Amino acid sequence: MGDSYAIGIDFGGTKVLAGVVNTKTGELVATSKKKTKQASEQQQLLRKLTIVIEEAVEQAGINFDKIKSIGIGVAGMVDRERGILLSGVNIGASNLKIAEPLIDHYGIPVKLGNDVEVATLGEMHFGAGKKCNNLICVFVGTGIGSGIVHDGAIYHGQTGTAGEIGHTILFPDGRLCNCGGHGCLEAYASRMAIARQVVAGIKRGVDTSVAGEIDENKGLLRSRTLSQAVLDGDNLVTRSVIHAAKFLGVGLASVVNFYNPERIILGGGLVEEVGLYFDVAVEELQHRALPIPGAAINVKKAKLGDFAGIIGAAMLAQNSSDN
Numbered sequence: 001m002g003d004s005y006a007i008g009i010d011f012g013g014t015k016v017l018a019g020v021v022n023t024k025t026g027e028l029v030a031t032s033k034k035k036t037k038q039a040s041e042q043q044q045l046l047r048k049l050t051i052v053i054e055e056a057v058e059q060a061g062i063n064f065d066k067i068k069s070i071g072i073g074v075a076g077m078v079d080r081e082r083g084i085l086l087s088g089v090n091i092g093a094s095n096l097k098i099a100e101p102l103i104d105h106y107g108i109p110v111k112l113g114n115d116v117e118v119a120t121l122g123e124m125h126f127g128a129g130k131k132c133n134n135l136i137c138v139f140v141g142t143g144i145g146s147g148i149v150h151d152g153a154i155y156h157g158q159t160g161t162a163g164e165i166g167h168t169i170l171f172p173d174g175r176l177c178n179c180g181g182h183g184c185l186e187a188y189a190s191r192m193a194i195a196r197q198v199v200a201g202i203k204r205g206v207d208t209s210v211a212g213e214i215d216e217n218k219g220l221l222r223s224r225t226l227s228q229a230v231l232d233g234d235n236l237v238t239r240s241v242i243h244a245a246k247f248l249g250v251g252l253a254s255v256v257n258f259y260n261p262e263r264i265i266l267g268g269g270l271v272e273e274v275g276l277y278f279d280v281a282v283e284e285l286q287h288r289a290l291p292i293p294g295a296a297i298n299v300k301k302a303k304l305g306d307f308a309g310i311i312g313a314a315m316l317a318q319n320s321s322d323n
């Protein structure tokens with residue numbers, strides 16, 4: 001019984017990260033990383049992929065023939081059947097054929113999924129979702145995305161876009177959202193929403209320790225900065241974090257009422273760094289959900305952190321090559 005290995009790739013807007021993963025244990029044996037530029041030529045993007053793949057295998061110190069498959073999680077909308085990135089705004093590419101050239105080059109199965117889906121797969125196999133067949137993974141960052149596991153498999157939906165929890169509408173005439181709509185959950189509960197609330201406070205003349213750390217044009221504040229400000233008792237930041245976390249709890253209560261999952265896994269920088277955000281969201285969820293599904297729900301923090309995408313991507317290909 002030898003070990004089985006696959007390559008998992010996290011293909012994002014600023015970097016591409018590859019790892020050699022032991023698909024039996026979930027162990028990440030070696031990794032390699034390259035920066036990407038927006039709007040690179042398609043050939044250049046594919047070349048970057050082959051470089052990180054080969055570097056990771058070399059780092060792992062194993063022969064390439066031990067690699068059974070390649071899985072790629074990409075930030076954007078994908079055609080899973082044909083292995084095409086349909087639209088990747090952050091990557092600056094559309095209709096990019098990814099799987100086919102790599103299959104031709106390496107002669108092993110190559111599968112494509114989106115970034116939230118593969119992070120969910122990682123948590124399901126080796127993280128906070130182990131031994132759980134019905135769960136929702138919610139990742140909070142500048143936006144909010146989620147992956148749905150139904151009967152032990154990722155649920156994609158009719159157009160492959162299921163899980164857009166960030167665009168659950170709370171207020172029909174509410175804040176403008178990045179999707180162009182109004183009143184979406186992520187306009188109230190994301191890290192961006194917290195930062196915007198802090199900026200609004202600063203403009204009203206409220207004192208805060210993070211005034212110098214904020215990029216007012218982008219409305220951005222790092223999770224670590226928020227965490228430190230909460231620990232230091234910064235009133236404006238603490239109130240903004242609580243406000244956002246309550247909204248996340250409201251959104252999660254609707255998920256619990258509607259889908260009745262066994263477990264909810266919360267991940268992303270804000271959840272990992274700011275304990276208050278997680279605690280308030282869980283409390284609000286429990287307060288708001290219907291009594292029976294609410295009492296049964298089990299909420300956990302994600303376990304794999306930044307590596308969930310690589311580990312999950314490796315399993316994406318693994319699952320397909322097993323079938």
Ligand SMILES: [Zn+2]
Nearest residue numbers: 167177179184
């Ligand atoms: Zn929206």
